[in-house]
Amino acid sequence: MSGSVPQVLVVEDDPHLSAGVLENLRAEGYAVQGAGDAEQALVWLGSHSCGLIVLDVMLPGMDGFAMCRELRAQGNNTPVLFLTARGDPADRVRGLESGGDDYLAKPFHLQEFLLRVRAILRRWDWYNSVSATQATAVLTFGGNEVDFRAFRGRNFNGESQELTEKEAMILKVLAEHGGEIVSREDLLEKVWGYDVFPSTRTVDNFILRLRKRFERDPAQPRHFLTVWGVGYRFLKDGEP
Amino acid sequence: MSGSVPQVLVVEDDPHLSAGVLENLRAEGYAVQGAGDAEQALVWLGSHSCGLIVLDVMLPGMDGFAMCRELRAQGNNTPVLFLTARGDPADRVRGLESGGDDYLAKPFHLQEFLLRVRAILRRWDWYNSVSATQATAVLTFGGNEVDFRAFRGRNFNGESQELTEKEAMILKVLAEHGGEIVSREDLLEKVWGYDVFPSTRTVDNFILRLRKRFERDPAQPRHFLTVWGVGYRFLKDGEP
DNA sequence: CACGCCCGTGACCGTTCGGTGACATTCGGG
DNA sequence: CCCGAATGTCACCGAACGGTCACGGGCGTG
Numbered sequence: 001m002s003g004s005v006p007q008v009l010v011v012e013d014d015p016h017l018s019a020g021v022l023e024n025l026r027a028e029g030y031a032v033q034g035a036g037d038a039e040q041a042l043v044w045l046g047s048h049s050c051g052l053i054v055l056d057v058m059l060p061g062m063d064g065f066a067m068c069r070e071l072r073a074q075g076n077n078t079p080v081l082f083l084t085a086r087g088d089p090a091d092r093v094r095g096l097e098s099g100g101d102d103y104l105a106k107p108f109h110l111q112e113f114l115l116r117v118r119a120i121l122r123r124w125d126w127y128n129s130v131s132a133t134q135a136t137a138v139l140t141f142g143g144n145e146v147d148f149r150a151f152r153g154r155n156f157n158g159e160s161q162e163l164t165e166k167e168a169m170i171l172k173v174l175a176e177h178g179g180e181i182v183s184r185e186d187l188l189e190k191v192w193g194y195d196v197f198p199s200t201r202t203v204d205n206f207i208l209r210l211r212k213r214f215e216r217d218p219a220q221p222r223h224f225l226t227v228w229g230v231g232y233r234f235l236k237d238g239e240p
Numbered sequence: 241m242s243g244s245v246p247q248v249l250v251v252e253d254d255p256h257l258s259a260g261v262l263e264n265l266r267a268e269g270y271a272v273q274g275a276g277d278a279e280q281a282l283v284w285l286g287s288h289s290c291g292l293i294v295l296d297v298m299l300p301g302m303d304g305f306a307m308c309r310e311l312r313a314q315g316n317n318t319p320v321l322f323l324t325a326r327g328d329p330a331d332r333v334r335g336l337e338s339g340g341d342d343y344l345a346k347p348f349h350l351q352e353f354l355l356r357v358r359a360i361l362r363r364w365d366w367y368n369s370v371s372a373t374q375a376t377a378v379l380t381f382g383g384n385e386v387d388f389r390a391f392r393g394r395n396f397n398g399e400s401q402e403l404t405e406k407e408a409m410i411l412k413v414l415a416e417h418g419g420e421i422v423s424r425e426d427l428l429e430k431v432w433g434y435d436v437f438p439s440t441r442t443v444d445n446f447i448l449r450l451r452k453r454f455e456r457d458p459a460q461p462r463h464f465l466t467v468w469g470v471g472y473r474f475l476k477d478g479e480p
Numbered sequence: 481c482a483c484g485c486c487c488g489t490g491a492c493c494g495t496t497c498g499g500t501g502a503c504a505t506t507c508g509g510g
Numbered sequence: 511c512c513c514g515a516a517t518g519t520c521a522c523c524g525a526a527c528g529g530t531c532a533c534g535g536g537c538g539t540g
Contacts, residue, residue: 149420165469165499200259202499204517211518219518228507229516404486442488444528451529459529466528468496 006051006121007031011067012040012058017106020194021054024110025117038062042070050078051121055100057084057091065098072098076136079120083108102237107193122126133153139175141223141236144214148172153213161213166191170206174234183231246291246361249269251281251301251307252323261294261353268354270361278307285311288319292363297324321356379415381476382463384454388412393453401453406431412444414464414474423471447472 004022008030012018015036022032033050035041037059045053053071053152057064068080082095082103085164095103098150143156152204163171169191174182184200192198207226211218248270252258255276262272273290275281277299285293293311297304308320322343344353344472379386383396391403403411409431413424424440432438447466462478 144487147419150473151421151470165467166498177513198499201501201517205519207517226517336497406487438488440489441528445488445530447528448530469527 005029005031007033007048007076008052008054008117009033009035009041009044009048009050010054011059011064012054012056013037014056014154017194020189024114028114028117030117032093036063038067038070038104044072044074044093045078052117053078053080054117055080057082057095065094068095068100069096081116081120107196109169110190111172128154139171141175142214142216144223146171153224155214156216163213167209167213170203171210171234174232175236178234178236181227181231181233186231203232247273247288248275248292248294248357248361249275249281249284249288250294251275251292251299251304252294252296253277254296265357268357270357272439278302278304278310281307282310285316285318287477292357293318293320294357295320296323297322311355315460320405379411381415382456382478384463386411395454396456402455407446407449407453411445411450411474414472415476418474418476421467421473426471443472 008023008025010018010032012021012034014038018034018036022034025032033044033048035044038061041053041055041239042218055064055068060065062070065080068082071078071080074240079102080095080100082091082100083106084091084095084103085106092103103119104113104116137147137149144153146153146161146163146168148168151163151165153163155161170187171188173187184203187203188197188200207224208218211221211224215221215223223235225235227233248265250258250261250272251274252261252263252274256303258274258276262274265272273284273288275284278301281293281295295304298313302310304322304324308322311318311320324343344356350373377387377389379388384393384402386401386408387445388408391405391408393401393403410427413427413430416463424443427443428436428438428440447464448458451461451464455461455463463475465473467473
């Protein structure tokens with residue numbers, strides 16, 4: 001193994017999805033390896049080990065469940081996170097009974113996916129430091145306070161603010177890239193996922209809502225800044 | 241949280257099998273205890289409690305069925321997972337009749353065994369924490385009071401409230417995540433188990449019932465809050 | 481066997497959210 | 511200074527979701 005960086009194997013036949021997942025895992029600091037089908041994956045696993053296998057259920061040839069059973073039969077206990085096209089509960093059982101550890105229905109939110117990956121790798125104990133992008137439960141900025149566990153906050157005026165799911169997710173993504181520019185496309189990908197594509201105006205609207213909630217003067221934003229022609233930028237402090 | 245690590249008692253006379261099972265359970269993060277026969281096990285249980293008993297049917301002296309009946313007669317409701325040498329359906333019936341909760345034929349796949357252990361302990365998790373820690377045995381919020389040991393409570397109006405098992409379990413799970421959002425899926429998994437799939441409407445209905453019991457104005461809930469599109473959130477105090 | 485209690489489901493309806501289009505406004509380049 | 515493009519802002523609509531109720535099946539009990 002290359003040091004203490006966890007390695008993740010992604011078995012997925014859709015090249016587009018695979019590329020996206022791999023890139024994001026890489027960005028999180030994991031070593032990654034892709035495989036287009038179960039056979040490829042099993043060959044690779046014959047001579048490598050890893051901390052987690054992300055396994056699509058629907059694969060050409062041997063499907064994910066079969067591959068997982070095969071793995072377990074070989075005595076390989078690497079954690080498996082299943083991806084499936086539908087949220088069919090029966091699939092969940094089949095996944096668990098074939099020896100999987102977790103289960104995620106497509107289309108999934110990138111944030112949720114990364115969260116589960118992190119959880120699994122932490123559970124298996126390989127993963128202590130790394131990942132500077134630790135999820136912060138409570139965000140404070142300019143007199144506002146937001147708790148992401150409850151989607152709830154309090155603004156500079158002491159007013160309680162109940163965020164919707166999307167509002168909270170957008171704020172979270174912006175805050176995680178605090179100070180950096182985040183393009184509308186980035187936000188769409190991180191909040192909405194890969195398979196859904198609302199227009200970029202939708203993003204504007206959520207920025208608008210966040211400004212109304214947390215800016216003293218929404219017309220003169222000090223936290224949710226527009227970067228003309230590029231995207232948005234979040235600042236905790238008004239003027240640096 | 242060291243008190244909340246589930247403890248598993250393994251009653252098995254084959255030292256080889258016993259050692260393997262114990263080691264694997266330990267690797268899963270459970271606290272373990274071994275016993276070579278039923279008498280040993282009963283003695284140990286006289287002064288300890290645990291979350292699960294893995295019980296071999298074929299034991300020297302008192303067999304597993306007899307021991308299970310003895311346990312139940314003593315009022316001990318600890319879940320029991322039977323291990324038996326043959327997949328004889330009659331054995332399964334005898335196991336269930338003597339008060340067992342699950343049943344696995346030897347030789348079994350390790351993964352399947354661990355899966356069942358996990359499932360049982362997840363189902364009974366709430367119960368363990370209730371009976372082990374007195375702090376969570378009684379919940380008080382907004383003039384209401386609920387004793388989880390008796391499924392009984394008293395609401396703000398002084399009316400006595402007899403909770404059903406499911407009502408109590410849902411309330412407990414929500415309370416344990418006080419302030420945080422709990423999704424319907426989480427509730428289903430924690431209360432019902434991983435292999436049962438009631439619809440999400442079922443969860444709504446239990447929330448409805450809890451609101452009727454414990455909210456001054458069920459239409460304007462202050463304790464059982466809805467988080468649209470995500471799940472529910474429990475607050476002890478109306479507005480924190 | 482009948483009764484009652486739980487619990488799960490389907491249906492109905494009101495509500496909320498998310499996404500879009502229209503229009504006003506601002507920005508930047510020529 | 512003017513114009514086109516990007517963004518701010520608002521109002522609206524469809525769809526999805528949750529609240530609520532009533533019904534029915536299963537299980538244990540008397």
